[in-house]
Amino acid sequence: MNYVVVDFEWNQRMFGKTPADNRIPFEIIEIGAVLLDEDLNEIDRFSQTCKPKIYKKLHYKTKEITGISQKELSGSDTFPYVVVDFLLWCGDDPVFCTWGNGDLVELQRNLKYYHLDDLLEGPITYYNVQKMFRLQFDPEHKAESLEAATDFFRLPKKEPFHRAVNDAAYTAEILRQLDPKLCERQYSVDYYQNPKTKEEEIHLVYDDYYKYISREFSSREELMADREVRSVRCFKCGRTARKKLNWFVGKGKSCYCLCECREHGNIRGKIRIKTTDAGNRMFAIKTIRLIDEEGADKIREMKQEVIEKRWERRHRGSAAREQ
Numbered sequence: 001m002n003y004v005v006v007d008f009e010w011n012q013r014m015f016g017k018t019p020a021d022n023r024i025p026f027e028i029i030e031i032g033a034v035l036l037d038e039d040l041n042e043i044d045r046f047s048q049t050c051k052p053k054i055y056k057k058l059h060y061k062t063k064e065i066t067g068i069s070q071k072e073l074s075g076s077d078t079f080p081y082v083v084v085d086f087l088l089w090c091g092d093d094p095v096f097c098t099w100g101n102g103d104l105v106e107l108q109r110n111l112k113y114y115h116l117d118d119l120l121e122g123p124i125t126y127y128n129v130q131k132m133f134r135l136q137f138d139p140e141h142k143a144e145s146l147e148a149a150t151d152f153f154r155l156p157k158k159e160p161f162h163r164a165v166n167d168a169a170y171t172a173e174i175l176r177q178l179d180p181k182l183c184e185r186q187y188s189v190d191y192y193q194n195p196k197t198k199e200e201e202i203h204l205v206y207d208d209y210y211k212y213i214s215r216e217f218s219s220r221e222e223l224m225a226d227r228e229v230r231s232v233r234c235f236k237c238g239r240t241a242r243k244k245l246n247w248f249v250g251k252g253k254s255c256y257c258l259c260e261c262r263e264h265g266n267i268r269g270k271i272r273i274k275t276t277d278a279g280n281r282m283f284a285i286k287t288i289r290l291i292d293e294e295g296a297d298k299i300r301e302m303k304q305e306v307i308e309k310r311w312e313r314r315h316r317g318s319a320a321r322e323q
C-alpha cells in the first residue's frame with residue numbers, strides 16, 4: 001500500500017471580471033504530490049502546473065501567494081491531461097493524505113466539471129494530516145497553518161511554501177512526526193460523493209465518537225423521520241440509548257438530542273443536514289459523542305433558549321396583529 005501526499009494550488013475568479021462558475025469556484029492550476037511507501041519513505045514526486053481554462057487570468061492573490069507566473073501556466077497542459085497523468089502515477093488504490101479537508105473536494109469538483117468523475121470513486125477514505133496533528137499535538141489549534149506545524153517540529157524550511165509539491169513534501173514530513181499507532185484510527189472520509197443507497201451509508205467508530213453519513217433524502221422532514229437517522233445507540237457498547245431530550249433544532253440549524261447509556265452515561269447526538277453538490281437533495285451527518293454532566297447541561301440550556309426564542313417570536317407576532 002502506498003500513500004500519496006497531495007496538494008493543489010488553485011485560481012479563482014477575479015472580482016468583476018469573468019463571471020464565477022458555481023460548478024467550479026476554484027480551478028486547479030497545480031498538482032504536487034509525494035509518493036510514500038508503507039514506512040513513509042519517499043519513492044517519487046509529481047509536480048505539474050495546469051493551463052487554466054475557466055479563470056484564465058491569474059488572480060493577483062494567487063500569483064502573490066504561490067509565485068506561479070502566467071507564463072508558466074500558458075506553457076502547461078490543461079487539467080484533464082495533467083490529472084490523468086497524476087492518477088496513473090498514483091497507482092492502484094492509493095491512500096491520499098492532505099493538509100486540511102479542502103483539497104479532495106476541489107479535486108473531485110474539478111474532475112466532475114470535465115466529466116472525469118468516474119476516475120476517482122468516492123466516498124474517499126483519506127488522512128487529514130492537519131486534523132491528526134491537531135489531535136495529537138495541538139488540541140488548542142495554535143498551529144493552524146502548514147508552516148506553523150513545520151515550525152512546531154523545528155523542521156528545516158528549505159523550499160518556499162505554497163507551491164504544491166513543496167507543501168506536499170512538508171505535509172509528508174509532518175506525517176512522519178506523528179504517532180503511527182494513533183494515525184491508524186484517525187482517518188477521515190470525504191463525502192463529496194455522498195452515499196446514495198442504504199448499503200453505501202457510512203458508519204465510522206472512533207475512540208471518542210461515532211459518525212454516520214446517511215443516504216439522500218428529498219426533504220428535511222423525510223430525513224428527520226428516518227429511523228436510522230434518528231436512532232441513537234451507544235457506540236461503546238451498542239445498546240440503544242435512552243432519550244432524555246428528543247431531537248430539536250438548535251444552534252446553526254443542526255439538530256441535537258440528549259441520551260443516556262446505562263453503562264457509559266450521557267450521550268450527545270448531533271445531526272447536520274448537508275445539501276448535495278447538485279443542490280436538490282440532502283443527507284445527514286450524525287455524530288454521537290459521550291459527554292459529561294456539564295456537556296449535558298449545555299444541551300439543556302440550548303433547548304431552553306430555543307423554546308424561549310420561539311415563544312418570543314410568537315408573542316411578538318400576536319402583539320403586531322393586535323395593533
Ligand SMILES: [Zn+2]
Pocket residue numbers: 234235236237238239261262263264265
Ligand atoms: Zn454504552
